[in-house]
Amino acid sequence: MSAADDKQLSLRLLAGFAIGIAAALLIRSLGVPAEGMTRLAGLFGEIFLRGIFMLILPLVVPILLLGIQRISATGAMGKVGLHTLLTVGGLTIVAATIGLLAANLLQPGTAVSPEAQAELSRRFGGVAPVAKAPSHELLLNLLPKNPFREVALAFSPEQQGGLLAVVFFVVIFGISLARLPAETTQPLYHSLEAIYQASLWLLLWVMRWIAPFGIAGLISQAVVGLGWEVFPLLGAYMGTVALGLAVHGLGVYTIFLRAFARRSPWHTLRESFPALLVAFSSASSNATLPTTLRVAIERLQVAPPIAQFIVTLGATVNQNGTALYEGVTLLFLFQVFGVPLSFSEQALVIGLAMLIAIGAAGVPGGSIPLLAGVLPLFGVPAAAIALIYGIDRLLDMLRTTLNVYGDLVIATYLNRLYHGASADSGGA
Numbered sequence: 001m002s003a004a005d006d007k008q009l010s011l012r013l014l015a016g017f018a019i020g021i022a023a024a025l026l027i028r029s030l031g032v033p034a035e036g037m038t039r040l041a042g043l044f045g046e047i048f049l050r051g052i053f054m055l056i057l058p059l060v061v062p063i064l065l066l067g068i069q070r071i072s073a074t075g076a077m078g079k080v081g082l083h084t085l086l087t088v089g090g091l092t093i094v095a096a097t098i099g100l101l102a103a104n105l106l107q108p109g110t111a112v113s114p115e116a117q118a119e120l121s122r123r124f125g126g127v128a129p130v131a132k133a134p135s136h137e138l139l140l141n142l143l144p145k146n147p148f149r150e151v152a153l154a155f156s157p158e159q160q161g162g163l164l165a166v167v168f169f170v171v172i173f174g175i176s177l178a179r180l181p182a183e184t185t186q187p188l189y190h191s192l193e194a195i196y197q198a199s200l201w202l203l204l205w206v207m208r209w210i211a212p213f214g215i216a217g218l219i220s221q222a223v224v225g226l227g228w229e230v231f232p233l234l235g236a237y238m239g240t241v242a243l244g245l246a247v248h249g250l251g252v253y254t255i256f257l258r259a260f261a262r263r264s265p266w267h268t269l270r271e272s273f274p275a276l277l278v279a280f281s282s283a284s285s286n287a288t289l290p291t292t293l294r295v296a297i298e299r300l301q302v303a304p305p306i307a308q309f310i311v312t313l314g315a316t317v318n319q320n321g322t323a324l325y326e327g328v329t330l331l332f333l334f335q336v337f338g339v340p341l342s343f344s345e346q347a348l349v350i351g352l353a354m355l356i357a358i359g360a361a362g363v364p365g366g367s368i369p370l371l372a373g374v375l376p377l378f379g380v381p382a383a384a385i386a387l388i389y390g391i392d393r394l395l396d397m398l399r400t401t402l403n404v405y406g407d408l409v410i411a412t413y414l415n416r417l418y419h420g421a422s423a424d425s426g427g428a
Contacts, residue, residue: 016219023037040217065192066192092354257413274295275408318406324402330374334380
């Protein structure tokens, strides 16, 4: 997908979002009965939701199996590969924790009146009651007796295992596949790549031609109930995400650079600016990859083998910004619809979202369908994702910038370990 196509798609989604809000506010201000419009809006929204729901499993299963295969290939790098994955995993956990804490402390989803919250639940189909199993039963439900049954009923409200069990089975199956000889598994991986690419093409088609109308319909339903309250609600959500990203980028990475990479944080940030600018404008780690490599090698003086390995791998698996964003997004929507979650349940939701979004589709809003699949597991209607769909592009730009900066931070750290570069020339 070219940069021009990516920008056009983003504008389409934003236009649908804006038109839906404007139409709903106009109807509210004129006092026109909204029943007919909401029925039509609901039809467009349902077509769109079905379009993305039918693609969740064809995307998730290949993403997980191919991702595990690619990560297992780093074993050829020995100690460097293991150290990279441990560093990426540790920083991703920290980012997700920051997102969880920010959403719990700031409570962005509570910036709406109880009356508006009830109206939202009514218009989006209500919050389905979900029986919360004890911890030991939750663990048992992760192990499916019949994986095919779990796949068939993954989005059934009464199913206790569902998507969680599917993901868990695919992960352990993927690990077992990665242990087999390459000549045995290569045909299967080629088929999975074909399934993923076909599903990605279809998702892109849905996003281009159906999503603008579906988003307009879904957000208009929300705004008919919320009115002008939608703006402080979305502002609180965006502010929470931006604050969390800033804390991780300027706080965690600064401490990490000082304590582990022995680098000047200011110098590293300044020298990384060309890659960060491309990441912000393109909202794509892959599109930024050539610039990131050049910055790592020429400006940060990272050894080429280390830079090429870490930056290339990081474009796929280093998702600090995405982990933080998805944690805030899911908890925000649970708060909006008044669904209380225990801390362990929040950790489970965020962990699942992180896992299935590592290889999320590289299109604007490509990870949103996967997040929508998580919501019904805890009783929130999938249509609720429309509240943030149209503004996802701006947040995508911010989180991609953090992802790319994280690649460069990790590269400087491992360069010090394996090439003895313990300080930069930029001073403190």
